């Protein structure tokens with residue numbers, strides 16, 4: 001790791017690149033909030049309605065915009081009759097700026113503008129206009145009544161996936177998040193294996209549908225656009241908006257203070273942002289556009305359906321030599337995103353012959369994009385159901401089969417794992433679940449009344465990533481705080497319900513030695529330093545590390561101001577104290593020697609410039625006079641005193657994290673094991689999940705409550721994927737049949753039994769200076785497979801087509 005303090009400019013900056021293992025300061029702090037189950041710092045604001053979501057911001061003179069969607073799924077809009085709604089009371093204007101209405105390609109940050117004047121329609125519900133009204137009701141009525149003419153080519157639309165399979169084509173590997181890969185000779189490996197299994201699994205499209213629908217409030221002040229919107233990645237979205245409107249990034253301010261979930265559907269902007277911005281410009285009034293649930297489901301994104309072939313080959317002992325994972329997903333024509341279902345197949349198990357292959361089918365369905373654990377969530381359903389079936393074929397316990405196929409290193413890239421504790425997850429999870437006692441190797445062996453009872457398990461894994469991020473930390477006086485000082489942290493990072501406000505407050509509080517209520521966490525505004533936002537489970541690690549580094553830099557600045565070295569101070573309860581003598585290491589002595597040489601050079605330059613009559617001072621810009629502090633070994637100094645002696649009455653620092661070599665030199669991932677017990681009704685085929693236990697690793701855990709909640713959420717998604725969730729497009733006209741939460745079935749409280757989560761202890765020095773991994777998408781990965789395998793164990797029937805609804809079981 002390279003620590004580099006930049007003392008030029010007003011804000012000292014600590015930068016870190018992850019090259020090799022690093023130490024973490026958490027081992028040295030006195031207050032230990034990190035790791036504790038601290039309750040949400042924004043919890044009371046949220047439950048008392050004081051945490052404003054995007055649609056709740058008010059701007060004087062505000063009007064409402066409602067999107068009108070296409071009623072064909074393929075063709076062109078030839079005319080929008082704006083006069084058709086002119087007489088509706090309260091309707092102000094229909095905005096039809098064809099240049100900007102269109103499919104927003106979520107991935108890659110592109111907005112797709114039509115090539116000609118007419119709007120190309122690729123799916124039913126695609127936004128084509130925005131009707132603005134004095135009230136939401138008026139605008140809604142206008143959007144419904146709007147008369148639109150089409151060149152309708154729906155009869156040529158691709159609406160039947162099975163039929164379109166013959167047109168499957170290569171994916172755009174350059175823009176995808178995974179690549180095709182092949183090692184050894186998979187087909188030959190399969191032929192020569194003693195035991196083989198070859199199956200096809202299908203999973204349906206799923207809807208992200210976060211609790212808070214997508215919405216945007218847009219207004220202009222001259223050239224400057226402000227958008228309050230519900231978004232996961234503020235900096236990325238700011239650029240998307242600027243690109244779409246062809247204006248400077250600096251003229252767009254995106255604000256997402258609180259976000260009611262995203263699950264990937266808010267990674268980029270959705271159509272209502274641009275519509276609100278254009279309408280606000282045309283009317284010169286603030287415009288609020290709130291999507292309805294059907295609009296969210298029709299015109300944001302879906303997780304693609306998949307068709308996955310898994311072929312496994314092993315010896316009589318169950319040791320795998322071959323894994324084939326051929327996957328096909330779907331998207332609108334000319335889209336580059338594909339579902340990277342084989343992401344974890346590259347490294348989860350042993351096997352010298354290995355193939356991951358992707359193909360894509362163009363469909364006139366809703367745009368597909370990222371949904372929670374894009375890739376692993378559904379890819380591991382296929383892989384883990386296949387592993388279960390293979391274990392049955394071998395007459396082997398499914399946990400034992402995983403044990404025998406635990407690789408020593410990443411079998412695709414031949415690189416070490418940073419940390420991998422899958423075996424510990426299997427062990428602790430199976431023990432807590434009671435696998436030995438509950439699981440019968442004979443399927444259909446327990447009937448309790450009218451219910452067949454069975455147990456199943458599946459492995460979970462989700463890759464860990466670090467993204468570039470920066471943040472600012474400022475210590476300033478605040479007489480309202482008991483210690484007279486507070487730390488303001490600024491980052492455009494979002495909190496999508498995961499707990500960013502809380503975990504970052506814990507990090508800052510520990511590093512700065514302040515109580516948690518002395519941390520003023522400012523997130524979700526594009527005017528703050530840029531983070532990658534919330535996505536890909538990289539948010540806490542990336543934004544968190546930049547906050548960590550900004551606070552670490554503040555520690556050094558404080559130490560300097562009292563004439564000490566940072567590793568000889570302790571910060572606690574708003575006080576600085578001395579803890580020992582600093583011992584310079586080799587690296588530091590080398591830096592000191594370099595500085596001396598530089599100073600000597602500067603002396604010469606100054607001498608030389610003086611001789612020609614110029615006076616230049618290049619040294620000493622960062623000299624601090626520690627004289628005012630008498631630092632005997634036992635003395636402590638209040639931070640507030642130190643800050644009040646500074647000219648600005650505040651001390652500011654920035655932190656920047658950048659991914660270095662570790663992402664390539666070490667396979668980094670979270671691991672876990674899900675266990676499920678189910679009951680299947682012997683007459684109706686109804687499935688009830690009786691209980692689930694999951695054991696997971698994610699490096700150090702910042703907050704046990706929040707990490708556990710993420711795992712609960714992932715397991716609930718597993719219940720949905722196994723038993724009910726399915727987006728259905730009508731094969732005749734492409735209309736989304738189940739576009740609300742009444743018809744798109746999600747697990748509700750009555751479907752979710754007692755869940756147990758075990759966080760297996762881990763510490764990963766390769767990931768980031770906090771040693772954490774992104775836990776958000778771990779538990780969902782393949783969670784449905786544990787339930788599917790339990791269903792097989794209960795009734796002796798394997799269903800390969802998800803969700804496993806009762807009609808498929810009887």
Ligand code: MOS
Pocket residue numbers: 232262263264265267370371372373374534535536537
């Ligand atoms: Mo996640 S699907 O990267 O929000």
